[in-house]
Amino acid sequence: MGMAAAEQQFHVLAVDDSLIDRKLIERLFRTSACQVTTVDSGNKALEFLGLQEHENHPNPPHACPHNHQNLQEVEVNLIITDYCMPGMTGYDLLKKIKESSSFRNIPVVIMSSENVPSRINRCLEEGAEEFFLKPVRLSDVNKLRPHMMKTKCKSFQESEKIVTKENQESPEIEKVISEQSQPQPKTEVDTEQIQQIQQFQGNNNKRKSMEEGPSPKRTRPRYSGLTAV
DSSP, rough: OHHHHHOOOEEEEEOOSOHHHHHHHHHHHHHHHHHEEEEESHHHHHHHHHOOOOOOOOSSOOOSSSSSSEEEEEEOEEEEEEEEOSSHHHHHOOOOHHTTTTTTSSEHHHEEESOOOOHHHHHHHHHHHEEESOOHHHHHHHHHHHHHHHHHHHHHHHHHHHHHHHHHHHHHHHHHHHHHSSSSOOOOOHHHHHHHHHHHHHHHHHHHHHHHSSOOOOOOOOOOOOOOO
């Protein structure tokens, strides 16, 4: 797979205590060219997102295909979770995610084998994007692509803001460096002082030349052919 295709690939976190349902969800999303990470409980989903300590679960969640990388740095574009799970229900997991300032914008989809209107309405009111009845179909998965696109667009916009801010700061930094590297112009006081010094040196040299110059020789007149009386 090329670099451009890898950058456009969506990452889905699937949460279900049923191994069969996890395999089905993983296959459906992989058919739609998505990267899928599967966990079997709401607590492990929170661990994967970095929202809960690993004290009660020393083993890391099953991550496909790169479970060795730093899980907190992985970008998740969609979370799909079963409603009925032991320990933490899908509804409880939904509330935890929406309470997080870092992950509240990730689309969350609830799925259940029971068609209970009050349960469906409660999840939708809490912020779930969709509520699917099991078994989930490929047509259901295709409906989720626009929701995943929103997270990609938002990440791109945030990157653009960072780049724009850096580009705005660069000319200011270059301007400061350029101003510091240019020689400072001489002030009027400095110019006047230099002129006075030059004039003083010129007068001093002229006076010195006059003092050290040879004096004109005076010749004594000769009187020839005269007889003293």
